[in-house]
Amino acid sequence: MLRWLMTSLLFAMISSVSAQNAEQSQVQKLAQQQTSPLLQTLDKLVSIESGSRDMEGLNKIRALIESELKAIGLTTEIIPAAAPSKTGSMVQATLQGKGVSKIALIAHMDTVYQRGDLTKQPFRIEGNQAFGLGISDDKAGIAVILHTLKMIKALNIDSFGVLTVLINADEEIGSPGSRDRIMQLGEESDLVISFEGSSIKSDYVRLATSSIARANLSVKGRASHSGANPDFGRNALYEMSHQILQMRDLSDPKNGLKLNWTQARAGTVPNMIPSEAHATADVRAERLSDFDAVEKTLNERIKNKLIPDTEVKIELIRGRPPLSPTEKGRATAKLAQSHAAEINWKLEVLESATGGGTDAAYASQRAKGAVIESFGLQGFGAHSDDAEYVLISSIAPRLYTTTRLIQSFKP
Numbered sequence: 001m002l003r004w005l006m007t008s009l010l011f012a013m014i015s016s017v018s019a020q021n022a023e024q025s026q027v028q029k030l031a032q033q034q035t036s037p038l039l040q041t042l043d044k045l046v047s048i049e050s051g052s053r054d055m056e057g058l059n060k061i062r063a064l065i066e067s068e069l070k071a072i073g074l075t076t077e078i079i080p081a082a083a084p085s086k087t088g089s090m091v092q093a094t095l096q097g098k099g100v101s102k103i104a105l106i107a108h109m110d111t112v113y114q115r116g117d118l119t120k121q122p123f124r125i126e127g128n129q130a131f132g133l134g135i136s137d138d139k140a141g142i143a144v145i146l147h148t149l150k151m152i153k154a155l156n157i158d159s160f161g162v163l164t165v166l167i168n169a170d171e172e173i174g175s176p177g178s179r180d181r182i183m184q185l186g187e188e189s190d191l192v193i194s195f196e197g198s199s200i201k202s203d204y205v206r207l208a209t210s211s212i213a214r215a216n217l218s219v220k221g222r223a224s225h226s227g228a229n230p231d232f233g234r235n236a237l238y239e240m241s242h243q244i245l246q247m248r249d250l251s252d253p254k255n256g257l258k259l260n261w262t263q264a265r266a267g268t269v270p271n272m273i274p275s276e277a278h279a280t281a282d283v284r285a286e287r288l289s290d291f292d293a294v295e296k297t298l299n300e301r302i303k304n305k306l307i308p309d310t311e312v313k314i315e316l317i318r319g320r321p322p323l324s325p326t327e328k329g330r331a332t333a334k335l336a337q338s339h340a341a342e343i344n345w346k347l348e349v350l351e352s353a354t355g356g357g358t359d360a361a362y363a364s365q366r367a368k369g370a371v372i373e374s375f376g377l378q379g380f381g382a383h384s385d386d387a388e389y390v391l392i393s394s395i396a397p398r399l400y401t402t403t404r405l406i407q408s409f410k411p
């Protein structure tokens with residue numbers, strides 16, 4: 001009797017293991033089959049220019065995303081950007097399951113590029129690389145969401161309660177019109193998966209992102225004729241240059257602080273000593289308190305002037321908050337890692353920020369559940385003039401891991 005019991009117990013264990021293996025290999029097979037359809041989706045997405053303020057382009061790409069979501073079987077809704085922001089509308093879509101978990105999938109459709117840049121970075125495939133404008137940041141994120149949903153439908157996965165997709169149109173300019181909706185979605189969800197890209201060196205998901213601020217420097221001098229009476233003028237451009245050079249060493253990368261001057265303008269015509277000059281620095285930090293310290297330093301430094309009669313002001317505008325690791329985030333990242341391991345894919349979990357700030361941070365502000373970032377593809381060259389690409393070899397493992405995570409996640 002005991003022997004019979006043990007044999008049947010063993011048999012039950014083996015058959016449940018093999019059932020699970022069969023299920024896994026089915027997901028794996030489907031993920032592999034989705035590689036080339038996903039590349040076709042990427043081709044369509046990057047061929048529409050959708051800079052953050054390009055309303056025509058944003059409307060076009062939003063319509064494409066909405067029709068794809070509808071075709072998969074989701075219920076869609078267009079959510080206008082919150083007033084007074086005049087940024088593009090969001091697409092929201094939902095899929096009902098039979099479970100209880102509320103899972104949100106977020107990505108953004110806008111890019112940092114200007115209309116016309118597409119000619120420099122058209123979609124093309126070279127070996128393991130798929131190139132295109134905004135392909136890694138963040139059109140691959142949208143494509144991974146769409147094809148994960150296709151897999152969930154094809155596999156009849158309904159273990160979740162509701163999947164909510166939210167694609168916004170203003171991430172690259174700080175999400176002024178979508179942050180409220182993202183915070184609300186974060187609060188309502190047991191899990192928020194954000195689909196920004198990961199790196200080509202190693203594949204990772206992240207539990208931390210940087211906080212972003214802008215330092216605005218303005219200089220007032222005195223205008224004068226640059227030919228007839230230059231000495232009467234107080235050259236705001238010279239003073240601004242001096243200020244930038246003496247404030248170029250404020251980064252502290254070991255502690256996650258980065259300050260880089262990225263924009264400057266001065267003067268109106270070539271034959272006038274400029275009376276005004278403005279410059280902006282991009283500032284990243286892991287903790288909001290770091291901004292207070294850097295603000296103090298900036299205010300100290302500007303006291304040292306090159307041209308005595310000029311007026312120098314600095315203002316630090318705090319933007320996106322940081323995303324910080326939580327216990328729920330860690331547990332969910334571990335679960336994702338274990339699913340990646342099922343197909344021998346090495347997925348790292350990053351707990352410290354590397355300079356990027358994303359909407360995952362807004363989602364985490366009032367979240368009670370887990371928020372994880374970087375579920376897009378391995379990629380390179382975001383915000384660059386050329387050569388932005390994603391690794392084709394990361395498509396199937398990422399589709400597999402995301403599908404399995406949605407399948408197994410329990411709040």
Ligand SMILES: [Zn+2]
Nearest residue numbers: 137138171196
């Ligand atoms: Zn992005």
